[in-house]
Amino acid sequence: MTHMLEDAALDQLFRAARTHNGFTDRPVDPDLLRQIHDLVRWGPTSANCSPLRTVFLTTPAAKERLRPALSAGNLDKTMAAPVTALLAYDSRFADHLPRLFPHTDARPWFAAPAVAQETAFRNATLQAGYFILAARAVGLDCGPMSGFNPELVNAEFFPDGRYKINFLCNLGYGDPAALFARSPRFDFEDVCEII
Amino acid sequence: MTHMLEDAALDQLFRAARTHNGFTDRPVDPDLLRQIHDLVRWGPTSANCSPLRTVFLTTPAAKERLRPALSAGNLDKTMAAPVTALLAYDSRFADHLPRLFPHTDARPWFAAPAVAQETAFRNATLQAGYFILAARAVGLDCGPMSGFNPELVNAEFFPDGRYKINFLCNLGYGDPAALFARSPRFDFEDVCEII
Numbered sequence: 001m002t003h004m005l006e007d008a009a010l011d012q013l014f015r016a017a018r019t020h021n022g023f024t025d026r027p028v029d030p031d032l033l034r035q036i037h038d039l040v041r042w043g044p045t046s047a048n049c050s051p052l053r054t055v056f057l058t059t060p061a062a063k064e065r066l067r068p069a070l071s072a073g074n075l076d077k078t079m080a081a082p083v084t085a086l087l088a089y090d091s092r093f094a095d096h097l098p099r100l101f102p103h104t105d106a107r108p109w110f111a112a113p114a115v116a117q118e119t120a121f122r123n124a125t126l127q128a129g130y131f132i133l134a135a136r137a138v139g140l141d142c143g144p145m146s147g148f149n150p151e152l153v154n155a156e157f158f159p160d161g162r163y164k165i166n167f168l169c170n171l172g173y174g175d176p177a178a179l180f181a182r183s184p185r186f187d188f189e190d191v192c193e194i195i
Numbered sequence: 196m197t198h199m200l201e202d203a204a205l206d207q208l209f210r211a212a213r214t215h216n217g218f219t220d221r222p223v224d225p226d227l228l229r230q231i232h233d234l235v236r237w238g239p240t241s242a243n244c245s246p247l248r249t250v251f252l253t254t255p256a257a258k259e260r261l262r263p264a265l266s267a268g269n270l271d272k273t274m275a276a277p278v279t280a281l282l283a284y285d286s287r288f289a290d291h292l293p294r295l296f297p298h299t300d301a302r303p304w305f306a307a308p309a310v311a312q313e314t315a316f317r318n319a320t321l322q323a324g325y326f327i328l329a330a331r332a333v334g335l336d337c338g339p340m341s342g343f344n345p346e347l348v349n350a351e352f353f354p355d356g357r358y359k360i361n362f363l364c365n366l367g368y369g370d371p372a373a374l375f376a377r378s379p380r381f382d383f384e385d386v387c388e389i390i
Contacts, residue, residue: 002207002331002334002335002336003334004230004332004333004334005204005207005208005332005333006204009200009201009204009332010234010332012197012200013200013208013234013328013332014234014235014237014238014325014329014332015233015234015237017237019239030389033387033389034383034387035199037383037386037387038210038383039205039208039209039210040209041380041381042209042210042212042380043209043324043327043328044214044327044337044339046341048378048379048380050380050381050386052386053386053387054386054387054388055387055388055389055390056387056388056389056390057390058389058390059390062390090386096381099379100378100379100380100381101378102378102379103375103376103378119341121316121317121320122316122320122341122361122362125316125317125320125321125324126320126321126323126324126327127324128321128324129238129320129321129322129323129324129325129327129328130209130324130327130328132238132239132321132325133208133238133324133325133328134209136197137199137200137204137205137208137209138199138200139197139198139199140197141197142239144239146241146314146317166317167317180298181298183243183295183296183297183298184243184294184295184297185236185237185243185245185295186236186245186291186295188229188232188233191232191245191247191248191249191285192228192229192232192248192249192250192251193249193250193251194225194228194251194253195250195251195252195253195254195257
């Protein structure tokens with residue numbers, strides 16, 4: 001049976017974790033990127049559709065391909081981060097359903113283009129949420145960003161049009177000196193109701 | 196400094212956790228719902244916009260209001276679950292930015308309706324991912340679902356049109372006897388690339 005995680009784990013995942021803008025020089029072991037996937041893949045998605053697709057940029061040459069797409073405020077910190085993850089989704093995720101959901105043919109459920117698009121975006125974003133917490137769970141810090149030109153990213157990294165960028169996430173070991181002050185959060189009564 | 200969480204925590208959050216269809220009779224302490232929020236609220240969102248809005252249905256009367264919107268396959272299990280969370284988003288999340296992002300006026304960033312809609316959906320879904328893992332972190336089991344009529348849910352629970360349903364999540368203590376066989380997951384090389 002499960003129980004509440006200990007405070008140190010809750011702090012690492014949620015309460016003490018911060019969005020980092022600067023990272024130390026400590027490199028990121030590529031095995032940790034595999035361990036993130038080994039956690040994320042177990043998270044729930046609609047009909048196990050698992051539409052998240054991830055490209056980890058780990059070299060200066062790979063980072064240079066991203067440079068023209070970055071917003072001014074995200075440029076320097078992203079070029080300096082040890083790893084930048086492109087968190088994308090597969091617009092044709094349903095092609096994999098016979099493998100991922102073998103007990104029935106779920107492909108017709110997502111045949112309508114608008115349903116497929118919404119399902120891909122919703123479920124890849126859910127998986128991106130799992131990704132951020134999985135990265136923290138393996139001891140990394142995250143810097144997720146939506147400030148970039150998605151058309152340029154898609155043209156450069158996904159030119160056949162099947163995968164679509166959702167957002168970016170820098171990874172590394174955060175430099176506390178580069179943190180901004182923490183912004184206020186909602187109280188329970190502001191955004192939750194029990195009926 | 197952070198480090199990798201222990202195996203028991205990784206199992207509880209990701210590897211051993213399952214989507215539950217049936218729950219035991221053990222009630223859910225309402226304080227746990229508050230503790231879920233106390234974790235979720237710290238997760239990152241664009242400009243701290245925090246668009247997730249949650250309604251916890253905990254009574255038979257509240258559940259009955261949801262009944263007409265449920266798909267046949269989700270009806271009985273949802274009516275029987277101790278708690279069903281409506282995970283919604285605030286289409287006018289930007290109204291709260293002066294409170295949530297006080298160091299600058301971020302409202303113009305989201306002034307275009309298409310940008311506001313995409314930002315609300317993306318970030319509330321990210322928070323919904325945090326929600327699922329936070330529920331597991333406090334010892335609960337989850338049964339997330341997209342099989343329902345969103346128009347009916349919005350008309351019944353959010354009639355003024357400001358909040359929009361994203362998906363539903365049953366909560367409780369899972370009954371292992373009601374689990375389906377686990378579906379296959381992607382390997383790293385199937386969906387990830389390091390460049």
